[in-house]
Amino acid sequence: MNDDDNELARLLNDQVDQRLGRKRPAPPFDAARAATVPGRRGRPSWLLPLIAAACVAAVGGTVGATRLLADHGPAPATHPPAPTVTTGPSPVPSSVAPSPTAPATASAPASASAPKRTSAPLPSKDSGPEPFDVRLGEARLVLPAGWVARDLQQYAAPETSFVVPGWCLTPSAVAVSTQAGACPIILFAAGIAQELDVDTPGGFSANPEYCNQGHEIDRESEQTGDKQFGGRTADWRHWIISCQSGRGYDIEQYVVATASAYILYSSHADGRYHRALTEIAAQAQLPAQQLPSRLMDRGIVRGLTRTGDSYRLRLDRVVERYGGRENVNPKTYDYIVPAEILAKSRVRVGSRIFLATDGLSVTQLYIAPGD
Numbered sequence: 001m002n003d004d005d006n007e008l009a010r011l012l013n014d015q016v017d018q019r020l021g022r023k024r025p026a027p028p029f030d031a032a033r034a035a036t037v038p039g040r041r042g043r044p045s046w047l048l049p050l051i052a053a054a055c056v057a058a059v060g061g062t063v064g065a066t067r068l069l070a071d072h073g074p075a076p077a078t079h080p081p082a083p084t085v086t087t088g089p090s091p092v093p094s095s096v097a098p099s100p101t102a103p104a105t106a107s108a109p110a111s112a113s114a115p116k117r118t119s120a121p122l123p124s125k126d127s128g129p130e131p132f133d134v135r136l137g138e139a140r141l142v143l144p145a146g147w148v149a150r151d152l153q154q155y156a157a158p159e160t161s162f163v164v165p166g167w168c169l170t171p172s173a174v175a176v177s178t179q180a181g182a183c184p185i186i187l188f189a190a191g192i193a194q195e196l197d198v199d200t201p202g203g204f205s206a207n208p209e210y211c212n213q214g215h216e217i218d219r220e221s222e223q224t225g226d227k228q229f230g231g232r233t234a235d236w237r238h239w240i241i242s243c244q245s246g247r248g249y250d251i252e253q254y255v256v257a258t259a260s261a262y263i264l265y266s267s268h269a270d271g272r273y274h275r276a277l278t279e280i281a282a283q284a285q286l287p288a289q290q291l292p293s294r295l296m297d298r299g300i301v302r303g304l305t306r307t308g309d310s311y312r313l314r315l316d317r318v319v320e321r322y323g324g325r326e327n328v329n330p331k332t333y334d335y336i337v338p339a340e341i342l343a344k345s346r347v348r349v350g351s352r353i354f355l356a357t358d359g360l361s362v363t364q365l366y367i368a369p370g371d
Contacts, residue, residue, distance in 0.1 A: 130145055131143060131144060131145050131147075132144075132145070132147060132148065132149075134149050136149055136165075136167050136187060136189070137165055137189045138189070138260070138286075138287040139187070139189065139230060139262065139284060139285070139286050139287070140284065140285040141169070141187070141280055141283070141284045141285075142279075142280070142283040142284070143169060143280065144171075144276050144279065144280075146171055146172055146173070147169060147170060147171055147172065147276070148169075148170060148171075148172045149167045149168070149169055149187075150167060150168045150170065150176065151166075151167060151168075152166035152167050152168050152183065152186060153166075154168070154176045155168055155176060155177065155178055155182055155183050156178065157178055163193075164188055164189060164190045164191060164193055165188070165189040166186060166187065166188045166189070167186070167187045168183035168184070168185070168186060169183075169184065169185040169186070169187060169276075169280065170183060170184045170185065171184070181267050181268070184266060184268055184273050184276075185264065185265070185266045185268075185273065185276065185277055185280065186263070186264070186265045186266070187262070187263070187264055187265075188203065188262065188263040188265070189260065189261075189262055190203070190204075190260070190261035190262060190263055191259065191260050191261060192259040192260065192261065192291070192295060192358060192359055193261060193295065194295055194296070194356040194357070194358065194363060194364070196255065196257055196261055196263075196295050196296045196356075197296060198235035198237070198255040198257050198296065199235075199237070199298070199319060199320040199321070201237075201239060201249075201251045201253065201265075201267075202253070202263075202265060203253055203255040203263035203265060204263075210241050210243065210249060211241065211243035211244065211245070211247070212243075216243050216244040216245065217241060217242070217243060217244075218242045218243060218244050219240075219241075219242045220239070220240065220241045220242070220322055221239070221240045222237065222238070222239050222240075222321050222322050223236075223237070223238040224236065224237055224238075224319050224321070224326065227254060227281065228281070228282065229254040229256055229262065229264060229281045229284060229286065230256070230262065230281070230284035230285055230286030231284075231285060231286060232256050232258070232262075232286050232288075232289060233256070234254035234255055234256045234257075234262075234264075234281070235254070235255045235257060236252075236253070236254050237251075237252070237253050237255075238251070238252045238269065239251040239252075239322070249267060250267070250268065250269045250270045250274075251265075251266070251267050251269060252265075252266050252269030252274060252277055253265040253266070254281050256286065257294045257295055257296055257297075258289045258290075258291065258293070258294050258295065258359070259289065259290045259291040259295060259359040260286075260287055260289075260290055261295055262286055264277065264280065264281055264284075290359070291358075291359025291360060292359070292360070293335060293336075293357045293359055293360060293361070294333070294357065295356065295357055295358075295359060296354070296355065296356050296357070297315055297317060297333065297335070297354075297355055297357075298317070298318060298320060298352075298353065298354045298355070298368075299315045299316045299317040299318045299327075299333075299352070299353065300315070300316040300318060300327070300350065300351070300352050300353075301313060301314070301315060301316075301347060301348065301349050301350060301351045301352075301353060302314045302315070302316045302332050302349065303332075303349060304342070304347075304348070304349055306339075307336075309338065309339055310336050310337060310338050310339060310361065311336070311337045311339060311342050312334055312335070312336060312337075313334065313335045313336075313337050313342075313347075313355075313362070314332045314333070314334055315332060315333045315334075315335060315353075315355075316329075316332050317329045317331070317332075317333060318352070335355060335357065335361070335362050336360070336361040336362065337355075337361065337362040337365060338361060338362070341362055341363070341364075341365050342365065344365075345365040345366060345367065346367065347365055347367055351367050351368075352367070352368040353365060353366060353367055353368060354366045354368065
């Protein structure tokens with residue numbers, strides 16, 4: 001971060017401190033609540049996209065995004081932009097479930113065993129022999145027997161509202177609660193949101209905090225890969241994190257990063273919830289992809305070709321991981337970048353970048369700090 005960035009961060013932090021008081025310790029990460037906060041990146045090396053978000057946050061009085069500009073390491077545990085939740089129809093029993101899609105492979109097996117769990121809701125016994133076939137917005141899901149889909153707004157604090165539709169997928173016997181992590185599995189219908197981040201727990205641009213901002217992590221592992229979710233390709237991630245305090249996180253998610261975008265997420269991805277998550281992803285039916293380009297991507301620029309008023313950017317995709325990055329994808333991906341956006345970004349062939357699109361062309365383009 002250069003002197004100008006430091007000064008901007010200081011000014012933004014001072015403004016927010018004047019309105020809201022000095023920074024307080026962040027609560028544990030909760031993806032449902034993350035979806036209620038303006039977008040923030042989850043990796044310290046990709047903070048530049050947050051400057052614009054931080055300006056918006058400072059005006060609105062949101063401490064989290066501005067603090068991220070100044071803090072180092074994993075930052076406050078707020079989460080992705082949240083949905084304006086629409087309530088789906090009541091679950092209806094179905095005697096016919098769609099055939100599961102072919103299982104997809106993922107990279108390296110987890111190197112760590114599951115940590116000690118935090119107080120997660122305990123699954124109830126199946127209440128009936130048949131799964132539930134539900135429509136949530138334009139998505140069709142088959143839930144395990146005895147499960148229901150509830151409006152995610154029921155799990156939010158009274159003053160909180162979501163910016164994309166969301167539902168809690170849960171055994172019917174597990175009570176609604178506004179406590180962090182109360183929802184076993186979350187579905188977000190993210191539409192064409194440009195706050196997505198497939199490499200961040202929760203699926204949105206955020207900076208989740210674990211183990212005292214990462215200073216007290218005993219063990220962590222991460223698996224990555226492409227899997228099918230509802231008949232479309234999703235970026236699949238599975239994190240296992242254990243803290244010195246004994247607190248643990250077992251997080252699994254599927255993010256469909258093309259419009260209309262969807263996120264399937266669980267912070268209790270052990271035991272039955274992992275199995276339920278896998279079955280839901282395999283048997284779901286999502287609407288077809290509507291626009292050609294991913295809504296976000298990151299990687300290394302391998303080519304830039306002028307085409308009229310725009311450039312064709314060829315991206316070598318990388319996965320931003322805890323402890324470094326992974327570049328195992330043999331393909332490159334083309335994006336259209338308006339000339340004025342490229343000029344402002346100073347991106348060149350060989351630059352490591354983050355980009356966001358509207359599904360057609362690039363709307364945000366940033367060089368990773370240090371490149």
